[in-house]
Amino acid sequence: MAKRLDIKDLNLHYGKFHAVEDVTLQVQARSVTSFIGPSGCGKSTVLRALNRMHEVIAGARVDGKVLLDGEDIYAPSVDPVQVRRTIGMVFQRANPFPTMSIRDNVVAGLKLTGEKNKKKLDEITERSLRSANLWEEVKDRLHKPGGSLSGGQQQRLCIARATAVQPDVLLMDEPCSALDPISTLAIEDLIAELKKDYTIVIVTHNMQQAARVSDQTAFFNLRAVGEPGQLVEIEETGKLFSNPNQKATEDYISGRFG
Numbered sequence: 001m002a003k004r005l006d007i008k009d010l011n012l013h014y015g016k017f018h019a020v021e022d023v024t025l026q027v028q029a030r031s032v033t034s035f036i037g038p039s040g041c042g043k044s045t046v047l048r049a050l051n052r053m054h055e056v057i058a059g060a061r062v063d064g065k066v067l068l069d070g071e072d073i074y075a076p077s078v079d080p081v082q083v084r085r086t087i088g089m090v091f092q093r094a095n096p097f098p099t100m101s102i103r104d105n106v107v108a109g110l111k112l113t114g115e116k117n118k119k120k121l122d123e124i125t126e127r128s129l130r131s132a133n134l135w136e137e138v139k140d141r142l143h144k145p146g147g148s149l150s151g152g153q154q155q156r157l158c159i160a161r162a163t164a165v166q167p168d169v170l171l172m173d174e175p176c177s178a179l180d181p182i183s184t185l186a187i188e189d190l191i192a193e194l195k196k197d198y199t200i201v202i203v204t205h206n207m208q209q210a211a212r213v214s215d216q217t218a219f220f221n222l223r224a225v226g227e228p229g230q231l232v233e234i235e236e237t238g239k240l241f242s243n244p245n246q247k248a249t250e251d252y253i254s255g256r257f258g
């Protein structure tokens, strides 16, 4: 549980298009790192490279290294399916299986691993829903469809599904962008709880959110349209928002562009 990530000289392409250039950064275990920056600078692309989801896109290429507690997740001997289990992902739009029950949604990933023991699956359902702060709201309707929940509940259900397989890292791609302010706060509280057990990387357009939830923040930018995205700086969050090292960061956080 909760492993460290070391990203070294990461370059990401979509066919001939060089989307992200030379990203090197570290993410400590049991911490939250936010990726911020203007649209198109490659935040989601980098995030998807951290659990080998980038390479499923036709023509996409990854150069560089991503180490999970020192182990290269791109080593030839490593199974990408296993990587995606140990480095889970929560998406922008909650994507529960809408007609599947709440319980079956939570354990969907586990069932794929062949787990059939009902008692164990029930225990994991409760544990995962509790850790996603959803148990009290759904414990009396576990057999109702996942699609019957509100947007915020569906997003917490997806977080429960991601944690049910006990990953080492949780990647979150704008997990609150489709949510109202109350549901957003519920997810932010949840991120603070989950940090005790997981390493978390979150892409967000909301700088207040980055300031609220993260220990360190990475600012990405584009030199010009058509050029690859770059990591401008990564800093302790308080420092990045109060006294950034780079002028481009200051311009962005003070709303002068982006």
Ligand SMILES: Nc1ncnc2c1ncn2[C@@H]1O[C@H](COP(=O)(O)OP(=O)(O)OP(=O)(O)O)[C@@H](O)[C@H]1O
Pocket: 014, 017, 019, 037, 038, 039, 040, 041, 042, 043, 044, 045, 046, 057, 229
């Ligand atoms: N599947 C794809 N095929 C080709 N190009 C892509 C693909 N996905 C993203 N790109 C391009 O890669 C660049 C980086 O995109 P990415 O989505 O990572 O940026 P982002 O910073 O997450 O943007 P946003 O904040 O708007 O979500 C953009 O120029 C984008 O058009």
